[in-house]
Amino acid sequence: MSYTLTICLLIALYRSVDSIDKRQSTRLETKCRKNKDYTYLRYRNTEECWKWGENYLNYTNAIRYCQEEGALLGTIKTENERTLIWRFFKNRILWNGLDKINKPTFTWIDDNKPEKNFSYYFPDVPASQDLRALPDCSTLETLTDDKFHFFTKPCFVKFSYICEIR
Incomplete structure (x- = not known):
């Protein structure tokens, strides 16, 4: 040729x-x-459509609110997504779509797949930790390294949240 x-x-x-x-x-x-309240974000090869919930809701109500908007409670599965979300929504505690409600392990609400890389998402939880002893829901929170990290929280506590349109 x-x-x-x-x-x-x-x-x-x-x-x-x-x-x-x-x-x-x-x-x-x-x-x-x-959807006028949503923001189109692009970072590297990741593009997303997000809305930050300004009001504080418990986990179940955050899911319900996003569904009523025609969206999902945000699922942040990649490093690019974490960086993208951090750039626009930093310094907040946000509910996200990773939970273990009525399940033995944490799963994503969009596809119901278990999260296998648990120590990556929850660095504060020892690998030997019995997951049943942890609270059922998870949040994204900014730490000193300027990135979001996941933490387990009781589902009844009220936090901000992010909704995602796909």
Whole structure:
């Protein structure tokens, strides 16, 4: 294959991937803008549509509120998402969609999959800890390292929350 043909194919492939990405971004961005209280955020290859709940609710009511908005209680599963959320919602304690209500382990509310990397999400909990002894719900909180960390909390306590549109 000639050098020129290879370059042309690579450019065509790049443009097709870029145009797919733009169409997907546009759909989410448009969907996000229809909900005036939501903010469209982009960080590296992560794009999200979030709303910070200014009022304080317990965990169950935070889930209900987000659902009434056509959203989910936010699920922050990647380092990019944690950084993105921290940049816009720092210095708050926020409910997020990771809990163990009526379950033996913490699972995400969007897909009901258990979180296997528990020590990454809850650095304050020893690996040997019996999860049944921990509170059932989790929050995101800023520590001194300028990132959000997860902490277990009783579900009846009232905190801010984040809703996510997908």
